[in-house]
Amino acid sequence: MSNVRLPIAVCAAVAEVLNGSHDSLNALFEAAGAPGPPPDLAHHSKWKTWLQRVGNDPEVNSLEVLGNIIEEFMDLPPLPSSNSFDNILGIETPDPVEEYNKKKERLVNILEEHGFRYFRGGRLIRIGQPEPIDIEPIRGEQDEGSKPSSLEGLLRIIIRGLPRAMQPLIHRRKGSQSLCFTSEYDIQDLLHALLRPWISDIRPEEFCPSYAGSNTRMDFLLPAHNLVIETKRVRDKRHASKVGDELIIDIEHYSKHQSVDHLWCVIYDPELYITNPKGMVNDLEGMRSTPEGNVDVKVIIVGANA
Incomplete structure (x- = not known):
């Protein structure tokens, strides 16, 4: 490097x-x-x-x-x-x-x-290097399938920008009701809203095959890219110590789904309860193989200072 x-x-x-x-x-x-x-x-x-x-x-x-x-x-x-x-x-x-x-x-x-x-x-x-080019909107299914690298860049910008996107909704004008982002559903709704202008086919809460006797729903499936986005919100220190184990189970679920090749795990940790975020990313990211299939995992931890 x-x-x-x-x-x-x-x-x-x-x-x-x-x-x-x-x-x-x-x-x-x-x-x-x-x-x-x-x-x-x-x-x-x-x-x-x-x-x-x-x-x-x-x-x-x-x-x-x-x-x-x-x-x-x-x-x-x-x-x-x-x-x-x-x-x-x-x-x-x-x-x-x-x-x-x-x-x-x-x-x-x-x-x-x-x-x-x-x-x-x-x-x-x-200075002197080529200036970065902003990502073009991904408008249709045909474009989506031909621009996976642009999609990855777009996802990173949107996900890392979640705290900034929350600010005008939390601190609203006088007389307007402020929004709170205290649950995973709140994070999912905001992420869904930010993705919709860019990606035409987003399928929330798609069922996943059972694992260890239980079923799960995907937060978002982007079928044109065989990509799932799974969100977690860290509630407290105890949950911070368990969120990695939760994602390991999710990875097992998603590896069985024929339409999933890529899993993006978005962890919102506003209170910075995760003590070793880099270690968690290193432990979970990469190609994960199970007897039922493979899935390429990416992990982004977003805190209040993200």
């Missing part, structure tokens, strides 16, 4: 814009693909040092990892304040949007000074 060294100024600038607890940022770095374990350092030094490690590891795609880490900051500005300056004990509080724009402009400038350019969706390239 070809890696790109990350200059110390870039690492420091990114560390400046990261907000969150050690646990939440540890999970963000691990989900982004940063090699562990986390450095045992103070807050600012920790993230800068970890990013330097990313840039020095020949087995890591440093630009992909860095893009994943800064994606939320770059693509999701804060909500505007109802009052740009709230007078608290006589101290004026700056407008969060104005402060965000200053931080973003500084980060963009430092990236470009060192030869990097960011594109929406967590895509970071070296």
